[in-house]
Amino acid sequence: MNYKKIIKSKELRFKILSWLEFIPDKVMVRLQYWIKTGKILNLKHPKRFNEKIQWYKLFYRDPLMTKCADKYRVREYVASKGYEEILIPLCGAYDCAEEIDFDKLPDEFVLKTTNGSHTNIICRNKKKLNIRDTVNTLNSWLKQKSVKLGREWAYYNIEPKIVCEQFLKDSQDVNSELKDYKFLCFDGEVKYIWVDVNRSTNHKRNFYDVSWNYLEVESDVPSYGDNIEKPEGLKKMLEIAQRLSEEFPHVRVDLYWVNNKVYFGELTFYLLSGYESFYPDNFDYVLGREFNLPEVKTKV
Structure with a gap:
């Protein structure tokens, strides 16, 4: 079953999942597995x-x-584990998007929320960044903390924050x-x-x-x-x-x-x-x- 063709809006799919949070994890996992793979779990x-x-x-x-x-x-x-040197340099960490001082950020950076997947904003030119849209998007992602989506337990109790990291680029091909x-x-x-x-x-x-x-x-x-x-x-x-x-x-x-x-x-x-x-x-x-x-x- 191609559920994405049936319900094309990602936002609507998330809403439906939030409405179904009352369903026990074991039941919902079986249902989602069948819908997404066509197989019995x-x-x-x-x-x-x-x-x-x-x-x-x-x-x-x-x-x-x-x-x-x-x-x-x-x-x-x-x-x-002894690997602090492999961490991407941090530009800041914030509880909400309004705390971000964009004037102090470098021209290139990556913003991401701690409590989600595919919740990243890559900025390669700060002058072209729509700050209002960025703030609204980040705050909307922070609010997704209650949505269980795929019933992935490890994400249930993450404190939602925003982190800003240095933008990595290859010096040989920027x-x-x-x-x-x-x-x-x-x-x-x-x-x-x-x-x-x-x-x-x-x-x-x-x-x-x-x-x-x-x-x-x-x-x-x-x-x-x-x-x-x-x-x-x-x-x-x-x-x-x-x-x-x-x-x-x-x-x-x-x-x-x-x-x-x-x-x-x-x-x-x-x-x-x-x-x-x-x-x-x-x-x-x-x-x-x-x-x-x-x-x-x-x-x-």
């Missing part, structure tokens, strides 16, 4: 990666996940978008890597193993083809991803390689909310075999 004996993500949402509740899902507080976690390296980690080991390119223009995605062998795998985003060079910093990024993931049964560690330096992006526990389609479909099972569900179902 198996929680008793999950085998697919997507099924295990749903189990993860419902039964594994470690407070450290909430801290690390928070785009501001995760910085403390990264520093505690106009190009950065490649986003995402490391799929299980029990502290990196098993697969995906790379997103041209996120805002012609989004493509490649999958690799840890030796940078290209995999004939696609998701809802088409492949870029086997023509992305192995980054010089791959070994360092693998080391960092392994260290940052060692506390969790599964997490995706997002990193950048810019100007011969590693930068931290974020930690993601519920990969694409557990509704991603893989081609071939068997890759869903391949990832599922790597995901060993913990014996202890809850830590709270």
Whole structure:
């Protein structure tokens, strides 16, 4: 079922989800899984990666996940692991958009909220930024804290804030978008890597193993083809991803390689909310075999 064609407005979809917050998580997760994948969710004996993500949402509740899902507080976690140097320089943190003094910000920066996904504003020229629209957008994102969306537990208790980070750019090609390296980690080991390119223009995605062998795998985003060079910093990024993931049964560690330096992006526990389609479909099972569900179902 292509629900996005039926309800084209993202805002309306969010409203509907907010109206349905009273439905228990376990019921809503089963319903959303069926709507978004067309499959019946198996929680008793999950085998697919997507099924295990749903189990993860419902039964594994470690407070450290909430801290690390928070785009501001995760910085403390990264520093505690000895990697403060990979944090993108912070321009400021705010409780509401009215606190931002845009006159003091650099010409290029990134604004994001701590409590959401895809809630980023990239400014490459402050003179062209519509400040009123920016303030309204940021405040509307902050108010989304009560909407459970995909029933992703780790995000439930994040204190909504706005963070402003330095804008990263490649000195060799200042106009190009950065490649986003995402490391799929299980029990502290990196098993697969995906790379997103041209996120805002012609989004493509490649999958690799840890030796940078290209995999004939696609998701809802088409492949870029086997023509992305192995980054010089791959070994360092693998080391960092392994260290940052060692506390969790599964997490995706997002990193950048810019100007011969590693930068931290974020930690993601519920990969694409557990509704991603893989081609071939068997890759869903391949990832599922790597995901060993913990014996202890809850830590709270």
